[in-house]
Amino acid sequence: MSLGGQQQPNITVSNTAELERVAKTRKNLDVAEEYKKLKTKENANFVVIGHVDAGKSTLMGRLLYDLGVVDERTLKKYKQEAEKIGKSSFAFAWVLDQTSEERSRGVTIDIASNKFETENCSYTILDAPGHKDFIPNMIAGASQADFAVLVIDSTTGEFETGFNFRGQTKEHTLLVRSMGVQRIIVAVNKLDNANWSSARFEEITAQIGQFLTTAGFNPKNVSFVPCSGLTGANVTKKPKEGLIPWYTGGTLVDELEKTKPSKRAIEKPFRLTVADVFRGGVMHPVSVAGRVDAGSVQVGDILVDMPTGERAAVKAIEVDDEQRDWAIAGHNAVLHLAGIEIDHIRQGDILCDPTHPIPAVSSFNMKILAFESITPMMVDIHRGRLNTAGRVAKMIAVYDKATGTVTKKKPRHILAGGLASITVQVDNGPGVIGGGTIPVEVGTRIVLRAFGQTVAAGLVEA
Amino acid sequence: MKVIKNLVDRDGNGSITLFPEEPEDMWHTYNLLTLGDHLTASAIRKVSTESSTGSTSTHRVHTTLTTTITSIDFDPPSSTLHINGRVITENKHVKLGSYHTLDLELNRNFTITKPNGGWDSVAMQVIRDACDPAEKAEIGAVVMQEGLANVCLVTEYMTVLRQRVDVSLPRKRRGVAMVSFDKGMERFYEQVYQAILKHLPIESLKVVLLASPGFLADGLMKYIFAKATTAGNIPLLRSRPKFITAHTSSGHIHSLSELLASQEIQARLTNTRFLKESRAIDEFYAMMTTDEDRAWYGISEVEKAVGKGAVQTLLISNSLMRSQTVVERRRYVRMVEEVKGNGGEALVLSSVHESGRRLDGLGGVAAILGFPLLGLDEDENEEEAEEEEEGQRLEKEANGEGAVNGVNGTEVVKVKV
Numbered sequence: 079m080s081l082g083g084q085q086q087p088n089i090t091v092s093n094t095a096e097l098e099r100v101a102k103t104r105k106n107l108d109v110a111e112e113y114k115k116l117k118t119k120e121n122a123n124f125v126v127i128g129h130v131d132a133g134k135s136t137l138m139g140r141l142l143y144d145l146g147v148v149d150e151r152t153l154k155k156y157k158q159e160a161e162k163i164g165k166s167s168f169a170f171a172w173v174l175d176q177t178s179e180e181r182s183r184g185v186t187i188d189i190a191s192n193k194f195e196t197e198n199c200s201y202t203i204l205d206a207p208g209h210k211d212f213i214p215n216m217i218a219g220a221s222q223a224d225f226a227v228l229v230i231d232s233t234t235g236e237f238e239t240g241f242n243f244r245g246q247t248k249e250h251t252l253l254v255r256s257m258g259v260q261r262i263i264v265a266v267n268k269l270d271n272a273n274w275s276s277a278r279f280e281e282i283t284a285q286i287g288q289f290l291t292t293a294g295f296n297p298k299n300v301s302f303v304p305c306s307g308l309t310g311a312n313v314t315k316k317p318k319e320g321l322i323p324w325y326t327g328g329t330l331v332d333e334l335e336k337t338k339p340s341k342r343a344i345e346k347p348f349r350l351t352v353a354d355v356f357r358g359g360v361m362h363p364v365s366v367a368g369r370v371d372a373g374s375v376q377v378g379d380i381l382v383d384m385p386t387g388e389r390a391a392v393k394a395i396e397v398d399d400e401q402r403d404w405a406i407a408g409h410n411a412v413l414h415l416a417g418i419e420i421d422h423i424r425q426g427d428i429l430c431d432p433t434h435p436i437p438a439v440s441s442f443n444m445k446i447l448a449f450e451s452i453t454p455m456m457v458d459i460h461r462g463r464l465n466t467a468g469r470v471a472k473m474i475a476v477y478d479k480a481t482g483t484v485t486k487k488k489p490r491h492i493l494a495g496g497l498a499s500i501t502v503q504v505d506n507g508p509g510v511i512g513g514g515t516i517p518v519e520v521g522t523r524i525v526l527r528a529f530g531q532t533v534a535a536g537l538v539e540a
Numbered sequence: 541m542k543v544i545k546n547l548v549d550r551d552g553n554g555s556i557t558l559f560p561e562e563p564e565d566m567w568h569t570y571n572l573l574t575l576g577d578h579l580t581a582s583a584i585r586k587v588s589t590e591s592s593t594g595s596t597s598t599h600r601v602h603t604t605l606t607t608t609i610t611s612i613d614f615d616p617p618s619s620t621l622h623i624n625g626r627v628i629t630e631n632k633h634v635k636l637g638s639y640h641t642l643d644l645e646l647n648r649n650f651t652i653t654k655p656n657g658g659w660d661s662v663a664m665q666v667i668r669d670a671c672d673p674a675e676k677a678e679i680g681a682v683v684m685q686e687g688l689a690n691v692c693l694v695t696e697y698m699t700v701l702r703q704r705v706d707v708s709l710p711r712k713r714r715g716v717a718m719v720s721f722d723k724g725m726e727r728f729y730e731q732v733y734q735a736i737l738k739h740l741p742i743e744s745l746k747v748v749l750l751a752s753p754g755f756l757a758d759g760l761m762k763y764i765f766a767k768a769t770t771a772g773n774i775p776l777l778r779s780r781p782k783f784i785t786a787h788t789s790s791g792h793i794h795s796l797s798e799l800l801a802s803q804e805i806q807a808r809l810t811n812t813r814f815l816k817e818s819r820a821i822d823e824f825y826a827m828m829t830t831d832e833d834r835a836w837y838g839i840s841e842v843e844k845a846v847g848k849g850a851v852q853t854l855l856i857s858n859s860l861m862r863s864q865t866v867v868e869r870r871r872y873v874r875m876v877e878e879v880k881g882n883g884g885e886a887l888v889l890s891s892v893h894e895s896g897r898r899l900d901g902l903g904g905v906a907a908i909l910g911f912p913l914l915g916l917d918e919d920e921n922e923e924e925a926e927e928e929e930e931g932q933r934l935e936k937e938a939n940g941e942g943a944v945n946g947v948n949g950t951e952v953v954k955v956k957v
Contacts, residue, residue, distance in 0.1 A: 176712055177721045179755065187754060188686075190712050211753035211789070214685070354711040367713060425687075425708055451829045453837075454901045456794035456894075465685075467792035469901050490841075490917055491832055505792070529798055530753075530789030 093389070096417035097380055100391035104378025109404045110344055113374070119195065121398075121408060122339040123202045123369065125219045125259070127250040128229035129240030130208035133267045135186050137229055137307030138205050139170030141330065144314040147194045148173050167308060174205045185209050189219035191410070193398065196335055200398070202410055208246055210530060214458075214465050217253060217525055218353065221462035222369045222410075224340045225261035226254045227330075232282055232304075233271040241285065249532055251293055256447065256535035257523050260340075261299045262290065263333045269322075270306040276324040279304050303330050342407040347434035348373030348381070350411070351462045352427045355420060362393065362414035366423060369410050373431060376404040381415075381429045383422065384517035385438030390418035390429070426464025428517045438515040441471060441503040444524055446536035452492040452500070457533060459502060459516065460525040466516055467505035470526070474499040499539065502526070541565040541670040544649055552657035555580075556667065559649050563619035567697050567892070568670035569644060570614040570621055571858050572652060572663055574869065579623055580606040581642045581650035587633045601633050605640055606651075616700050616892055620644075660873045661880075662861055662888060669697075677812045680740040681799065682732060684752040684760065685791030689732045691739055692796065696813050698892045701793060702739035705731045729763040736764070742779050747808055750785045751799050757785040784808065797822070797894040817895040820855055820887055824906050833912035837902040841916040845907050846875050852910040854879040859891035860904040872905075884910070 126134045142148045157169040165184055168175075174190040175181055186207040193202050204219040220226070228251060231237055240247045254262070264286055272278040283302045290300050304325055305312040311321060314331045327333070349371040358365030375381070379392045395402045396412040405411040413429070423429075430436050446452075452470060459468045476486045477497045492498045502524070506514030518524065522538040541560055548554035555578075560566060573579070583605045588598040607625030614621055621644045630636040644650055654663075681692045689705040710724045742748060750757040761783060768776040786802055788795035799805060800818040809815055827835035836845055845851050856872060863869045876886040889896040899906060 179721075179725075179759075183755065188712050209754070211787075214790070354713060355708055356710060356713075367711075425711070453825065453828050454903075455825070456792075456797070456898060456901065458790045458792060465790075467790075467794055469794075471901070488917075490837065491828060505794075527789070 093417050097389060097391045100393055100416045101378050101380055103393075104376065105403060107376050107404055109374035109376055109406055112404060113344070113406050118200075120199045120339050121202065121410075122199060122224045122337065123204060123222050123408075123410070124225050124227055124334070124337075125204040125206050125216075125223035125254060126227045126229060127206050127216065127220070127246075127254060128208055129231065129236075129246040129250075130185065130210070131236070132208060132229045132231040132240060132247075133307045134208060134229045135171035135174045135190075135205055136168070137170075137265060137267055137305070137313065137330075138192070138203050139173035140307045140310050141313050142173055142192055142194055142203075143170065144310055145194050145196075145331075147192065170307065174203075187212055188215045191219075196331060198335060199339070201334065206250070208250075210246055210249075213246075213249070213253075213527070213532070214460060216250065217257070217460045218463040220254045220257045220259065221351070221523065222353075223254065223257070223259055224408075225263070225337050226251075226259045227334075228262055228264045228286075229267050230264060230282060230286065232266050232269050232278055234278075236268075237282060241289075247286075248289065248293075251290065252449065253525065253532060253535065255293050255295065256525065260295070261337055262295055263330070263337070264290075264300065264302045265330055266302060266304045267307055269304045270309055270311065274304070274322050276322075279325075301327070301333050301336075303327065303333050305330055339408070343372040344374065344407050346372035346407075347431040348375050348379075348429075349431075349436065350375070350381075350413070350429040351464075352383075352423060352425055352429060353463050354425060355423050357420070358412065358414050364390070364415045364418055364420045364423065365412055366415065366429065367410075367412045368429075370405050370407050372407050374404060374406040375411075375413070380432055381413075382432040382435050383418065384428045384430060384436050385515045386422055386424075386427065387435075387438070388418050388422045389432065390415040390423070392416075426462065430517075436517045436519045438517050439504075440506060440515045441501060442518050443474065443499060443501050443539045444536045445497070445499050445539050446492075446526070446534040448492045448494055448496045448498060448534045450528075450531055450533040451494050452498070452533060453490070455528060457502070457526040457528045459504065460527060461516060461518065461522060464516060469503050469505065470500055471503040472501035474501065500534075541568060541667075543667065543671060545651075548659045552659040553655060554659065555651050555653035556659070557649055557651040558667075558670075560644065560646050562646070564676070564695055564697055565646070565670055566614070566619045566621045566644060567616070567890075568666055569650075569652075570612065571666050571862060573609060573612055573623065574654070574658060574862075574866070575609050575611070575864055576655070576866070577609050577658065578606055578628065578653035578655075579609055579625060579642060579650060580604060580629075580653070581644060582648055583640055583642055585633055585640065603631060603633055605629065605631075605634060605642065607640055607642060610639075616698055617702070656866055658866070660870070661877055662873050665888070677746045677809060678741075678744065679809065680736070680742065680745045680748040681796060682736065682748075682750050682757075682760070683788055683791050683793065683795045683799065684732065684750075684756045686754075686756065687728060688791045689728075689735070690791065690793050691732070691735045692793065693740060694796070694814060694893075697890045699793075699796065699814075699894055700892070703735040705735055707731065725759070726763075729760055730767075732760060733764055733767055737776075742782070743775055745779075745782060747805075748779070748783045749799060749805065750783060751788045751795065752791060753787065753789055756791075757787075761785050794894055794897070797898060800894075814890075814893050814895070817887060817889045817893060820853060821889070821895045821898050821906075823853070824855060824908055827908050831912065833914055834909040835906070836909065836913070836916055837906040838917070839903060839905055842905050842907045843871075843875060844916050845909055845913055846878050848913060849882050850909040850911055850913050851879045851882070851884050851907045853908040854884060854886040855889055855899055855906045855908075856886065857889050857891045857896050857899045857904040859896070859900055861888060875905075 156172040160166050160169045190205045206216040206219045311317040312329050350368045352366045353368040393416045394414040395405050397405050397409045428436050454470050456469050475484045476489045478485050479497050504514050518538045520540050526534045545557040590596050606629040609625045611624040623642045676696050679694045683690050687709040691703045693700045710720050788798050879886045
């Protein structure tokens with residue numbers, strides 16, 4: 079046989095046949111019951127936010143090291159490598175900053191997640207990038223979080239830069255609040271640079287506290303912890319006697335433990351936001367990772383991917399690197415899929431229950447809180463990992479913030495700080511995958527950005 | 541474009557014969573044509589003849605036809621115009637009243653005849669612009685974010701998306717080797733590099749802008765020249781000074797406006813038309829936040845402001861100027877003329893530039909006033925209804941306009957009767 083005339087073996091398996099084959103393996107579990115029976119620890123996700131170089135990654139790296147998640151040997155290796163390129167203080171951050179780009183530049187670019195357990199609860203850290211260019215990645219992380227840890231650099235001058243008008247401290251905080259986060263722990267970091275001065279701590283606490291209240295956080299959901307990621311003081315272990323005599327509260331980990339995970343939408347139809355699509359190995363050519371936003375899933379379920387509308391069957395499920403038969407709202411799961419091509423599923427898509435799929439729409443109404451002034455303009459639409467171009471097409475009404483009554487219909491301009499309803503149109507240029515639609519439903523949280531600033535955030539309305 | 545013959549009288553009736561020389565001239569022609577105009581151009585017509593025995597044979601004939609325009613198709617990526625119309629001059633091949641689609645070609649004369657004073661000041665300005673022999677600045681622009689790159693060509697009057705690269709980059713997950721990130725990135729850069737080679741005529745461009753948030757643009761720049769060096773691509777290496785990296789906050793096409801607003805770019809491209817347009821619309825948005833009563837948008841509001849002689853700068857999109865009805869077009873032309881008459885500035889923005897698309901989002905017309913005016917939007921009910929209609933029409937148009945970013949020339953902007 080000539081080489082050119084070689085016949086390709088027919089490897090295309092009919093999609094429906096594949097789906098049916100996998101669907102037969104379904105065990106028909108009552109996942110909610112199983113979940114109640116299973117006596118595992120509670121699990122919670124928290125996002126770590128703050129201005130660039132506040133020490134977010136270092137603090138989390140330290141936390142993981144002190145809790146024994148990262149072993150001595152690995153850290154030693156990081157220390158040596160970091161010293162080699164003259165960034166010895168970055169060793170802890172390298173636990174989370176894994177790519178060569180992040181390490182050589184010394185900044186976090188993408189969300190990194192890592193896991194640790196305490197006696198009562200298992201936690202997933204979502205370490206957000208602080209640089210303003212990577213806020214889309216930070217939004218992706220914040221959309222999966224139950225609560226937030228705000229890291230503040232208390233060094234003289236640094237706190238002020240991070241907290242000023244264009245610093246990320248404020249933008250991040252407002253973002254997590256508008257993503258639905260209610261509980262926030264403020265880690266006053268690098269306090270060793272300020273000689274553990276109580277005056278400095280008080281000063282920062284006062285300013286941040288006031289800001290958090292105006293941002294809509296209930297003071298009883300806010301706590302402040304003085305600490306140092308680099309030395310490890312008051313992160314997992316109580317600081318040495320006499321170092322911070324004026325502080326009576328617990329360590330950072332103590333504060334984490336005080337946090338109750340938020341309620342899960344277990345009874346709602348299944349939704350999973352795809353954070354990553356990858357080849358899970360020889361046996362699993364298409365795998366997705368993401369957090370189960372609502373409902374539950376079990377092996378053998380048929381799911382539909384939105385906005386593409388492609389169907390896929392769940393071959394296997396992993397939760398926290400363990401094979402499971404099911405996953406439920408709140409879990410960070412990896413689903414191994416069958417009956418779908420890897421190119422047909424993308425980061426930011428929603429996998430959902432085929433009987434109650436999330437609609438893919440080209441325009442939607444939303445109620446927003448305006449961070450900047452808004453006119454009909456081009457915006458970036460962010461919905462978790464999904465990030466697409468669109469525009470503010472119509473402005474429906476402006477509301478009074480206190481009473482919620484309409485103050486002006488069809489405004490031509492929404493002022494910064496205003497509460498309003500608008501129509502957002504998704505950019506439908508050709509070449510845009512998904513045909514210019516995005517999956518949203520009533521209650522979906524959306525962030526609108528333009529010119530590198532968050533201009534508005536809010537909820538999708540009917 | 542060259543004007544071969546100008547037979548327009550003082551009332552704006554008559555015909556002009558034009559000679560298009562470069563692709564952009566098709567865009568100008570698109571903006572000149574109105575439904576109902578007469579167009580004379582060379583055509584290829586398939587003619588079938590029946591012999592006395594009843595057998596038929598078809599052959600193609602080159603002929604010149606004059607038609608009354610019934611619909612216009614414009615395809616920006618390939619700069620081609622297809623004009624459908626009814627034949628109004630009979631010849632031995634084509635019957636009167638039959639339909640023909642004329643495809644205008646470069647380097648071939650065509651004649652436009654406008655009845656009812658259709659050669660208004662705006663139309664004449666289009667001709668003057670088209671015939672301006674000044675050197676045209678063309679730039680290439682690549683706006684990127686992680687996994688997404690838009691390779692665009694920005695000419696004086698058009699922004700054309702040549703290719704969109706959209707790939708899934710691997711994300712950080714535990715237990716994944718670092719090399720897979722670098723590999724994914726490399727693949728992304730390679731695709732963008734190939735798109736640039738294929739779609740941007742680098743040697744004739746003035747500047748090639750690489751823009752992104754973070755470090756992507758720098759990374760791409762390094763990649764391009766590392767590749768060019770190993771491949772021995774001398775022309776590309778020689779063009780190195782043309783490449784500039786810049787910062788944008790996202791990789792969507794609308795970030796181009798952010799890019800054009802940056803100091804660095806403005807210094808390199810002074811006095812280009814698209815920069816002027818971009819600046820004007822930026823100014824409008826800035827005025828909107830600083831002095832709300834001096835910035836107005838929407839047709840009825842701006843018209844009122846024009847009537848009061850308050851308009852300092854009028855911005856109007858040529859998507860409005862391509863209105864289907866003569867009455868509507870007159871309304872806009874009158875606004876332009878009045879503003880100019882009062883010593884103001886009137887800019888007709890190209891709807892296929894980012895600036896024009898932003899203006900279309902505002903309803904196609906906006907104005908910066910010389911002095912503040914209040915309550916221009918307090919209109920009567922009937923006007924509101926009219927505006928609603930207008931909004932719907934514009935929306936349709938804007939949707940069609942999206943097609944401007946066609947990838948391979950299959951999309952066409954349609955204007956239907």
